[in-house]
Amino acid sequence: MNSIQNRRLVILTEGRLDLFSAKTAVSVIRYCKEDVVALVDRVNAGNDPESVIGIGKGIPIVPAIGDALHLKPNALLIGIAPPGGMLPPEWRKHITDALRNGLHIISGLHCHLNDDREFRQLANEHHVKIWDVRNPSDEIPLGTGKAKNTRTLRILTVGSDCNIGKMVTSIEITGAARQRGINACFVATGQTGIMIDGSGIAVDHVVSDFISGAAEKLVLDRAQYQLLSIEGQGTIVHPAYSGVTLGLLHGSAPQGLILCHQPTRKTLRHFNDFPILPLSYLIDLYEKLAQPVYPCRVLGISLNCFGMTDRDALQEIQRVERETKLPATDPIKFGVSKFIDSIHPLLP
Amino acid sequence: MNSIQNRRLVILTEGRLDLFSAKTAVSVIRYCKEDVVALVDRVNAGNDPESVIGIGKGIPIVPAIGDALHLKPNALLIGIAPPGGMLPPEWRKHITDALRNGLHIISGLHCHLNDDREFRQLANEHHVKIWDVRNPSDEIPLGTGKAKNTRTLRILTVGSDCNIGKMVTSIEITGAARQRGINACFVATGQTGIMIDGSGIAVDHVVSDFISGAAEKLVLDRAQYQLLSIEGQGTIVHPAYSGVTLGLLHGSAPQGLILCHQPTRKTLRHFNDFPILPLSYLIDLYEKLAQPVYPCRVLGISLNCFGMTDRDALQEIQRVERETKLPATDPIKFGVSKFIDSIHPLLP
Incomplete structure (x- = not known):
C-alpha cells in the first residue's frame, strides 16, 4: 500500500x-x-x-x-x-x-x-x-542496545509536549541536510510521518516491551545513511505517553537531541492541570536519562511560534538562545540552517 | 481461569x-x-x-x-x-x-x-x-493523569535493573502491612505477580500508548484500599525496557518509591555492556522524572543479597543506609518492617 x-x-x-x-x-x-x-x-x-x-x-x-x-x-x-x-x-x-x-x-x-x-x-x-499505518508490518524484535554501535549520526527530536512540532522539525532537518549534500534520512515513528514518508514504525502501537526494539530496528535498517533525523514522540514527563518517549530515546540511542517547544503553550495539551516545564529542567532530564544508555546532548531548541508575529517570534528565539546557550529557531518561519550548523561537525 | x-x-x-x-x-x-x-x-x-x-x-x-x-x-x-x-x-x-x-x-x-x-x-x-496471563482481559483506557487524585497511598517498587526483587518486595510489603492492620493490596503488573495474586495487568504487554492507562486503571480500580503496594517493572535506564518502567511510574502516580538493587550485580542482566548505576543517580532520576506528574520520594532501598552471608548482607545494608540516608533491608533475609515504619505516617 x-x-x-x-x-x-x-x-x-x-x-x-x-x-x-x-x-x-x-x-x-x-x-x-x-x-x-x-x-x-x-x-x-x-x-x-x-x-x-x-x-x-x-x-x-x-x-x-x-x-x-x-x-x-x-x-x-x-x-x-x-x-x-x-x-x-x-x-x-x-x-x-x-x-x-x-x-x-x-x-x-x-x-x-x-x-x-x-x-x-x-x-x-x-x-x-x-x-x-499503525499496524507494524514487520516483526518487531526486543531491544538489544545495539543502535549505539552504528556509525550513523542519530538526531532525535524530543519535546515539552505532544503535537508540538517534532515531526515537522525532523522532516525540515532532513530536507535542509540534503540541500547541504548530507546523505540524510527521515525516520518516521508515528502514523503521519509514515503516511508522508511511506515507511517507518508507529512506535506508540507496538507492544510496550518492544518500544526500544522498534526504535533500534529503525536505526539498524538505515545505518548506511550519514544522518538519521528521527521523529520523536510525546514528552518524557507526560502522564499518559511518557513510556513511548523514553523507549524511543533509549532504543534509538541518539548522539544529539533537538528539543521542541511552543512558547505560547502553558499546560500539556488535553491535560490542563499539568504545566509545561522550564526548558532547563527538560534539557537536564533528557540528558541524564540518555546518559547511561548512550550519552547525548541537546543541540538546539525548535520553537513552534504558531500564532505569533514574526517579530515576536524572533524576540522569543533570541530570549531562548540567551537562556539555554543553544541555537533556536522556528523551522516553519525561519528554517533550520542553525541546526544543520550544529549537526555538521558531528557527521561520520 | x-x-x-x-x-x-x-x-x-x-x-x-x-x-x-x-x-x-x-x-x-x-x-x-x-x-x-x-x-x-x-x-x-x-x-x-x-x-x-x-x-x-x-x-x-x-x-x-x-x-x-x-x-x-x-x-x-x-x-x-x-x-x-x-x-x-x-x-x-x-x-x-x-x-x-x-x-x-x-x-x-x-x-x-x-x-x-x-x-x-x-x-x-x-x-x-x-x-x-499477559493478555489483558479488560479494555485498557488511555491515561488521563487521574491516579494522583485517589486518596490511597500508592507505593511503587522501582529498580536498578530487571529481575532484581521488585515483585518480591511489593508482596512482602503487602503482607507486613496487613500484619500491622493496614488495609493493603498487592497490585500485580507482570505475569508472575498476576499468577500469584489472580488479578492484575501485564503492563509490558499492552500497546505502548496505553502503558500509563493500564497502570492508572489498576490504581483507580483499587482506590478503596489504604495502601496499594504496586509491583514495578524494569528500570528507568534500561536500553530495552525503560518505556514500561516510566509509563508505570507516571500512570500509577505513587507518593513513595522503594528502590530495589542487588549489591553483587555490576552490569544489567543480559546487557553486559551497561553498568548498574550508583544509587544516588537513580534516586535523583526517579524523583526528577516523577516530580512533574506527581511528586514522590524514594522511601527505602530493598537489597537483594542473594548469595551473600547474612553478615555480609547486614554490612552492606548498613553501608547503603549511611550512603543514602534511607532505611534499607533485604526483604527475604530480614523482612520489611523498616519500610512499613516509613510508610505508616503517610497513610490516609
Whole structure:
C-alpha cells in the first residue's frame, strides 16, 4: 500500500480541519500537497484550505466522497488522529462510500480498520487495500542496545509536549541536510510521518516491551545513511505517553537531541492541570536519562511560534538562545540552517 | 481461569530450574507453595527443589506430566519467562500432554498459547482453558493523569535493573502491612505477580500508548484500599525496557518509591555492556522524572543479597543506609518492617 506510485488522495477531516485536530491532514498537505486532490469536510466545504489552515491553496473542500470522484482519487486518507485513536461513528459512511468507489483506505487510527468485517468485505469486493499505518508490518524484535554501535549520526527530536512540532522539525532537518549534500534520512515513528514518508514504525502501537526494539530496528535498517533525523514522540514527563518517549530515546540511542517547544503553550495539551516545564529542567532530564544508555546532548531548541508575529517570534528565539546557550529557531518561519550548523561537525 | 478455587499446579521448568531462569516457578513456589503438586523438569528430576533453589522442600520433581498425574493436578503452569517471551519448541509436547490429560494451562509468555491452533483445539476437546496471563482481559483506557487524585497511598517498587526483587518486595510489603492492620493490596503488573495474586495487568504487554492507562486503571480500580503496594517493572535506564518502567511510574502516580538493587550485580542482566548505576543517580532520576506528574520520594532501598552471608548482607545494608540516608533491608533475609515504619505516617 505504501508503494502506491501515483497516489491521488482524498483526505477526510469532517468538520475538524484545524491545526490542532487535523495534524495528519495538515502535515500531508504541507509535505505531499501534489498528492492531494480534495478534502472531505461538510463544515468547511466550499472554502479554500489556505483560509482555514494557512496552507493547501486551491485544494477543493467537498462535502462528500461523491463530490470528489471527478478528480479521480485512488485513496481516502483519514486526516485526524483523535486521542485514543478511535473511529468517530459518523465517519463510517465516508469510508464505505470510498471503498464502494474503489478507493484504497489509509488510516493511522489505533483501531485497525482491517479488523472491521464490513470494511474488509468491501475492500475485498472492490479489490482495494486498507493500510492500517499503525499496524507494524514487520516483526518487531526486543531491544538489544545495539543502535549505539552504528556509525550513523542519530538526531532525535524530543519535546515539552505532544503535537508540538517534532515531526515537522525532523522532516525540515532532513530536507535542509540534503540541500547541504548530507546523505540524510527521515525516520518516521508515528502514523503521519509514515503516511508522508511511506515507511517507518508507529512506535506508540507496538507492544510496550518492544518500544526500544522498534526504535533500534529503525536505526539498524538505515545505518548506511550519514544522518538519521528521527521523529520523536510525546514528552518524557507526560502522564499518559511518557513510556513511548523514553523507549524511543533509549532504543534509538541518539548522539544529539533537538528539543521542541511552543512558547505560547502553558499546560500539556488535553491535560490542563499539568504545566509545561522550564526548558532547563527538560534539557537536564533528557540528558541524564540518555546518559547511561548512550550519552547525548541537546543541540538546539525548535520553537513552534504558531500564532505569533514574526517579530515576536524572533524576540522569543533570541530570549531562548540567551537562556539555554543553544541555537533556536522556528523551522516553519525561519528554517533550520542553525541546526544543520550544529549537526555538521558531528557527521561520520 | 484466575478464579480456579482449588488449584493443583504442575510447574514446567524443563532443565531451567534456577533462581534466574525460573523466576515465575520460584515465585509461585515461594508464595503459593500449597498450590504446587509437582515440577516437571527432566534435568532435575528426583531432586528436592530445596537443594536446587533453596525453597519448595518436599515438592516432587518429575521428568514428564505423566509422572505427576497420580497427584491429581488440574493445571500446568509455565514456570519460566525467557527474554522475548517465546515458547521453547521442546516444550510443545509437555503442553499437549497436559491438555490431553485435562489440565488447564497458565502461561505468561509473550506469544499467546490461545493463538496456537493445536493447543486451542486440544483445549476445546478436553474442556479446559488456556489462560494467557499477559493478555489483558479488560479494555485498557488511555491515561488521563487521574491516579494522583485517589486518596490511597500508592507505593511503587522501582529498580536498578530487571529481575532484581521488585515483585518480591511489593508482596512482602503487602503482607507486613496487613500484619500491622493496614488495609493493603498487592497490585500485580507482570505475569508472575498476576499468577500469584489472580488479578492484575501485564503492563509490558499492552500497546505502548496505553502503558500509563493500564497502570492508572489498576490504581483507580483499587482506590478503596489504604495502601496499594504496586509491583514495578524494569528500570528507568534500561536500553530495552525503560518505556514500561516510566509509563508505570507516571500512570500509577505513587507518593513513595522503594528502590530495589542487588549489591553483587555490576552490569544489567543480559546487557553486559551497561553498568548498574550508583544509587544516588537513580534516586535523583526517579524523583526528577516523577516530580512533574506527581511528586514522590524514594522511601527505602530493598537489597537483594542473594548469595551473600547474612553478615555480609547486614554490612552492606548498613553501608547503603549511611550512603543514602534511607532505611534499607533485604526483604527475604530480614523482612520489611523498616519500610512499613516509613510508610505508616503517610497513610490516609
